[in-house]
Amino acid sequence: MEPKSFISRLLECAFLFLLSAILFQMGIDILTEIWPALAIIAxxxxxxIIAWRVYRHWRDTGQW
Known part of the structure; x- marks a missing residue:
């Protein structure tokens, strides 16, 4: 297998950088669209969790 030329390595690197930038931007766009729903779920x-911990504390000790 012969080594790749400098131009082909440069083009491959530029293509991979472009692809990763596009995928990164798409991920950010998806997160900005669904963040209100994620915040509500959280x-x-x-x-x-807070209600469960209060219930467990109240049930175990019988007092608050």
């Missing part, structure tokens, strides 16, 4: 889960 708030609900956080509230449930």
């Amino acid at each position: 708030a609900i889960v956080f509230g449930l």
Whole structure:
């Protein structure tokens, strides 16, 4: 297998850099579209965890 020329390596590097930049931008776009839903889900889960810990503390000790 013969070694690649400098131009072909440069073009391959530029293509991979462009592809990674496009995929990175698409990922950011998807996150900016769905972040309100993710924040709501996180708030609900956080509230449930707090409520569960309060319930367990209240049930185990019988007092608050």
